[in-house]
Amino acid sequence: MYVIVEFFETVAGASTFPAAYILAIELLGQDKRVLTIVFLGIMLVLGGLSLALLAKAFPYWRTFIIVVYPPSILFLSYIYFLPESIRWLLSKGRKEEALKIVEKAAKMNKVTLSEETIRQLTTIQDNVNIDEKKEEEEGLWMQVMRSPIIMTRLAICSWWWITCTFVFYGLAINSVSLAGDKYTNFMLVLSVEVIAVVINGLLLDRIGRKRTLLIAFVVCGFSCTAIVFVPPSMPWLATLLYLVGKIGITQALSGIYMYTSELFPTHARHSLLGFCSMIGSIGSIVAPQMPLLVRI
Secondary structure (H helix, E strand, O other): OHHHHHHHHHHHOHHHHHHHHHHHHHHHOHHHHHHHHHHHHHHHHHHHHHHHHHHHHOOOHHHHHHHHOHHHHHHHHHHHHOOOOHHHHHHOOOHHHHHHHHHHHHHHOOOOOOHHHHHHHHHHHHHHHHHHHHHHHHOHHHHHHOOHHHHHHHHHHHHHHHHHHHHHHHHHHHHHHOOOOHHHHHHHHHHHHHHHHHHHHHHOOOOOHHHHHHHHHHHHHHHHHHHHHOOOOOHHHHHHHHHHHHHHHHHHHHHHHHHHHHHOOHHHHHHHHHHHHHHHHHHHHHHHHHHHHHHO
């Protein structure tokens, strides 16, 4: 029963995040992608802090589950309150629905739609329909396998995801082994993620995606490796390096969502981002074994 429940929790829970991210960036537009990353990162931190507080308030796991999971039923209301992706509607030929969403957005922002804007939407629809027909004829993965560039990017991105999820969740799991109250430590490790997403917001557009990712990986790797050489008499330094490492890997994990989505064609973005996320779960599967490495 535990395995069955975990399976459905992943299907209906964690695996929906890539879809939610794609929907968010398609609703907000290209110039708001960094803002989207920052906002979603802060919301994830707030969710994690809430989880830690509830775990502390309801230590018995059955009570904890009864308190935590029922509110997720409210997400069904998103069907009525959250607009569909305009790009997806256009790709399916549902031009009228897409125009209604654009008109509603224009009204809320007090903007008047010009005839040129409406004409561009119609043109986009025609172009997208051509792409969709081509995709249906050839198949997405046939197109991917025929492109060495896309295959190379897919392999590199998948390795990024495995690395990020392994270190990210491994550090989160190990946070309870730090000195002090385990709930406080968990919340502290989560809180520093806000620093990471804010740094990303400042750097991603200024120095580029690749440099930001490389810096994040190097900072994380250096900090985690340096902990080994900290003497037992200086636990505060080990904790500080631990938090710096968590900031670095959070930066990387946050950044690869945006970078991965930008490296692939629009019509394949969701599928290939989902594929990378799926392969990345190898890292999260191995992460719980990280505490065992302490013995080696």
